[in-house]
Amino acid sequence: MEPFIVSARKYRPETFEDVVGQGAITQTLENAIKSNHLAQALLFTGPRGVGKTTCARILAKKINHESGEYDPDEDFAFNIFELDAASNNGVDQIRSIVDQVRIPPQVGKYKIYIIDEVHMLSNAAFNAFLKTLEEPPAHAIFILATTEKHKIIPTILSRCQIFDFKRITVSAMREHLKRISIKEGITAEEDALQIIAQKADGALRDSLSIFDRVVSFSGKELTVKAVTENLNVLDRETYFKVTDLLLENNIPQLLVDYDVIMTKGFDGQHFVSGLASHFRDLMVCKDERTIELLEVGDQTKNKYLEQARNVDLNFLRKAIEIANQADFNYRASRNQRLLVELTLMQLASITSDEAKKKMM
Incomplete structure (x- = not known):
């Protein structure tokens, strides 16, 4: 039996072309290597899991490949030094790097030092690093990576070329997962x-x-039902049904359905915030210019468009306000179930109150 390799490792990008959602940064780095305009100190910053360390490793290999005629199978592993500052944040580790930097590489043109989670370095370590970072040897390149740029001292930031990695869009992530599924x-x-x-x-x-995790649960058939069950999230059908009941002013059925949701173990605040997001998505569908903001599959998008035709814009504005207020008050409430039930009653009363005003 072969050992299982998690997808995050198995499908870790090997080239810049494989990196998902960071096209501007990877293109800039490629152009900088080709035109020999690559800075000697780079800082990759952004949220977790968006490709900072991966891009640092790809860049480290590519720099030496582009700098001369070498065996294409050479990975220049002896030229790449990686330090995890989260567990090696003392001044001694940095002094060790400073001592190594002076020695030129035996193979290839550059030695590359990758320091991950660099914001974890102590002040003494930062200060020991400053002079080397300001005037590094011609053969040394430093790639720093961090999720918390604001914790890095300004004197370090001023010596680095900064690349801000962005969060991966839902659509780009979905397409990547689709390729892996195939x-x-x-x-x-x-x-x-x-x-x-x-x-x-x-x-x-x-x-x-x-x-x-979900594949381990469901096997080779990945369905919405399997995902919602495993991740303990409410499926969109629940919110479509609740919205229909709100428009019908059917308070008794709403209370019964919410009881079923509670029985399944879902948190009331999760339900209320999801309902507010559903109203937002319906509002997005009310104008052709904003439909592209709806990040769902085509089949689900058609359901949203269909329900949006039956919902008044005024109802959605009031509904979002009521749902957001309930979300805000939830943690402070002593009777959280009653708060959600009152919220559902208020939401169901919006259209009936408007109907009464029109009759008057």
Whole structure:
């Protein structure tokens, strides 16, 4: 039996072309290498799981490949030094790097030093690093990576060329998961991948971890039902049904359905915030210019467009305000269930109150 390799490692990008969602940065780095305009101190900053360390490793290999005629199979492993500042944040580790930097590489043109989570270095370590970072030897390149740029002292920041990595979009993440599903021989529903991508909240590594977990649960058939059950999230059908009941002013059925949701173990605040997001998505569908802001699959988009035709814009504005207020008050409430039930009653009363005003 072969050992299992998690998708985040198995499908870790080997080239800049494989990196998802960071096209501007990878193109800039490629052009800088080709035109010999690469700075000797680079800082990669951004949220977790978006490709900072991966890009640093790809860049480290590519720099030496582009700098001369070498064996294409050479990975220049002896030229790349990687330090995890989270567990090696003292001044001694930095002094060791400073001592190594002076020695030129035996193979290739550059020695590359990757310091991950650089914001974890102590002040003494930062100060010991300053002079080397300001005047590095011609053969040395430093690539620093961090999730918290604001914790790095300004004197270090001023010596680096800074690259801000952005959160991966839901659509880009979904397409990447779709490609992996095909490679793994997994039949995946687009909406199921959409839920995984949204749950990952902009971090590609998180999406791959969730994907592995759900595949372990469901096998080769990845369905919306399997994803919602495993991740304990409410599916969109629940919100479509609740919205229809609100428009019908059907308070008794709303209370019954909410009881079922509670029985399944879902948090009331999660339900209320999801309902507010659903109203937002319906509002987005009310104008052709904003429909592209709806990050869902085509099948789900048609459902949104259909329900949006039956919902008044005034209702959505009031509904979002009521739902957001309930979300804000939830933690402070002593009777959280009653708060959500009152919120549902208020939401169901919007259209009936408007109807009464028109009759008057």
